[in-house]
Amino acid sequence: MPNNKIHSVLVIVILFLAWEISFHLLNLKWYLLPPPSMILDSIFNNAHLLFLSLLTTLKIAIVALILSVIVSTSFSIVFYFSKFIERSLTPITVILQVTPIIAIAPLISIWVDSSEIATLICAFLVAFFPLLANTIAGFKSTEKKHLELLRLYGANKYQILRFVVIPNALPYFLSGLKISSGLALIGAIVGEFVIGPISGHSGLAYRIIESGYQLDIPKMFGAVFLISLSGIMLFNLVRLISYLILRKWHSSYQQVD
């Protein structure tokens, strides 16, 4: 396992080195493709500004993610108890999913005063559906033999939910959460792009637009770097949660010895 990590870190380091070296060798223009050293420099020079923007974007992504967790699990549980509600609501969730967020974002910004909340709604709408779809798939993948076992002991629907359906759905839910963690961030960025700077302190998307106006390309790259970085952090956070919940029993964390 650590060996694998060394490999991937090494690949990234080599890529950056190649970038830096080819910049100098090929005499590239810094305002078209700044070298990593210049980007790092810019990040440090604008540290305060970029860091606050990072916090704004991260906050929106995380809140959107938490909201999608709450909404998608409650939807799944309601669907579990009522096939009727499931059949009635599923088309709406699909419509929300297939309509591009860029197309709805202007509407949202008209309806909602606060640009922060409007962006949050965008991020939520993007992140919510994969989580819901995965959680429902998890609920439905309950094994028949487990249901029979519970029925044998006279368990009611609520007990079946607690003892079998939810634990069985956890791996599905968590892999949905991995997808959604990335999407929440994308939603937060795209939302701000369309809706405009977030009130209070604008997020990383606005830093990109701003750098474009100022022709400050290194800062633009810096903002992009930070977005990727926060995406990686979010993803790994979900991976850690997933590991903590599943390591004891799930086959994907089987100890190899």
Add this chain to the structure above:
Amino acid sequence: MGLRILSEKERQKNIDDNESNLIAQLQGVSKKFKSTKNESLHDINLEVYQEDFLSILGSSGCGKTTILKMMCGLIKSTAGKINWPTSNFQNSSENPANLSFVFQEPNLLPWMNVYDNIKLPLKIYKENSYKADENIYDIIKLVGLEGFEEYYPRQLSGGMSMRVSIARALVTQPKVLLMDEPFSALDETRRFDLSQEILKIKKEKKLTVVYVTHSIYESVFLSNRIYVMQSNPGKIFEEFDFSNQEKPEDYRFTPQFFEQTKIVSDSLKRAQNAE
């Protein structure tokens, strides 16, 4: 007296003689699943007497498992009825613990450790306000799982998992144990060990066991009564009774055992030819 095939008349006599011991009687039970064209089970008549070790022997797909599932109410029959002369052996909402079921595979919940898996039935009963004794550690000891309480199913071997499954079935202190080819996935030695333990536990707890199997050896070794089934549709072909026979300690290696195995084996062959 050794093993013998029961004629219809003898069977009726058996029922009359042992009426007080009769705990379940299937009368003309048939089952047709929606997804299949023909009946899976046709006109099943069988009796379970108290403290029987009853084997239902037949090739795969003859509906043995369906009989068990109908007895514990997981499946409803399409025709016929199952009589329970007293309510002491049937599962009901007042007493859900009379009957226990051991599945073909261990059927453990992978997200619970051994202790919680065994405790699960009691937990459900308790929440549904049915009083059950907490005897988990006695049962764990009985099936030889001490020290494995914290293990998760994926860490257990097939034999160990089966022990957990049996423990879970016994923890409710049932009077009747329904077993669906419980050892079919185990290797020969484990199978034999566990069979012996089941016999021991049955004796100790005065259990009645209904045991579904496709193994002739297992059925002769374990049971005092055997129903041989034919398939398409599943029917009772012949019934054997050797209740009056004492089985010696090393029964498995006696000429008598081989002789009786042959008789049952012939019966199964005839059943297959009759299809």
